[in-house]
Amino acid sequence: MITLAVSVTLLILGYLVYGRVAERFFGTDPVRVTPAFTKNDGIDYIPMKGWRVFMIQFLNIAGLGPIFGAILGAMYGPVVYLWIVLGCIFIGATHDYFGGMLSLRHDGASLPELVGTYLGKPMRMFLRVFTLFLLIFVGVAFVSGPAKLLFAMSGFSLPFWLGLIFLYYILATLLPIDKIIGLLYPFFGAALLFMAIGVFGGLIVNWAGGNITLMELTPASLTNFQPDAATNTIFPFLFIVVSCGAISGFHATQSPLMARCLKSEKQGRHIFYGAMVAEGIVAMIWATAAMNYMGDVHGLNYAFTHPLADNPDVTPDPAWLVNEICRSWLGKTGAIIAVIGVVACPVTSGDTAFRSARLTIADMLKIPQKKISSRLLIVVPVFALAFVLTFVMKDEFARIWKFVGISNQALAAITCWTIAMYLGLRGKNHLMMSLPALFLTAVCITYLLAAPNTGGGLALPMKVSLTAGIVFASAVFALFLAVLRKKRLAENQ
16 A cells, blocks of 8 residues: 555655646746637637646546556556656656647647657658557547447447447537537546546555555565566566556647647646646556456456456456456446446547547648538548448457557657757757657667567567667667757757
8 A cells, every 4th residue: 555655646746846847847928828719719729617628638648548558557566656657757747748838839739740840841741640540540449349338238239339439429529629528528537537536445445454465566576477577578568558647649649639728828737747647646546456456466467368267258358357346346336437437438538539630630731620511521531431440440459459559659759759859949958858758769669679460569589679679769869969959050040
């Protein structure tokens, strides 16, 4: 319990202390008029109350990410605590804050346009394609899963639920942000927080009652508990498995949605940095619950690699564990919360993914979105593609999600390099973001080289992969410094 309590305390202190450091470092201007007013179109640019924007941002970036990712990360043991706490405070929340504020300063621009402004036109074109594919794949990944769960819990057919979810996605993508998303998300976000608080309470009650013994972070426990630790190493795999809760590039695609709704730059720390810290706390709670619900980490790893004794057709996974924990610790209420968590959360990640895709295309093609016809011009082909992909890859969620995982961190690395360039060009110390960018670049390259073919990698030996990852990241860092110097010289001429 000591590790959990200290970790949550550190995350809160991170928001109060380091979040304020980041805010002052960026140079918040409370008087500056935000795009919500200067570009108000009643569709995407709408001034909204801070608490509502926070809840939308929280659910946009959270969903199932800090639950499922944290559960899988718990298989590595207490070392996951270090990544969640340190990653969230010094990388993830800072990445989200600077990314959101950068979009705010550029009239709510989407991520590819920001990247192009600071890293050049080739990177803009690459990221336009990369981001669009990521957003569409995220949306597709969160269609079949919820539909199958709803089908299992009801008497309605699978096509019915698929059609209903697609209809909701289309409406959420088309309508003004305050009509569906602005109305529903605060309730869904509150449910996600309630679930986390309930599980946290369950941890305390069961620990105090002697029903569970919580594993603590000690020098002895700083080891890899994975059954195949030799191949499933902490670096780089843990840093890919646990993205949401520590650092996630997907957040950079979502923050512009909220940057278009802020009334003041002073809200930035509360919404961007604060929502990420809240996500980190959720991840900590679920990592702890997963690590100890089955007795210990060994019990968790055994459960996830062996079928159930009373049902050999079922091999437990994160969704199964979430359901078990909620039902066991929260009773009948837990069953309802589990439904919300396992169904509503992915749905609310899917709808904003498609909405971000619309805005990315609109920014790319410079198509104003005030008219419904202009929105339909983008939405129709996007959803036509998503519909086809849903049925082509209906049973390929695992494969899709592996692609999303590595893409997530690659996007985070690119976003960090972009922010670092922005800071450097303004005469500020870029190391706050360039060092995280360096680290994430090494993680991504090492993963792509070392991961098995089924995980999207080349299955090269770890020593070779790690060496190549470090060399490549160092080369990118050197290139970054050279480009920054060149841009500074050009500005001074």
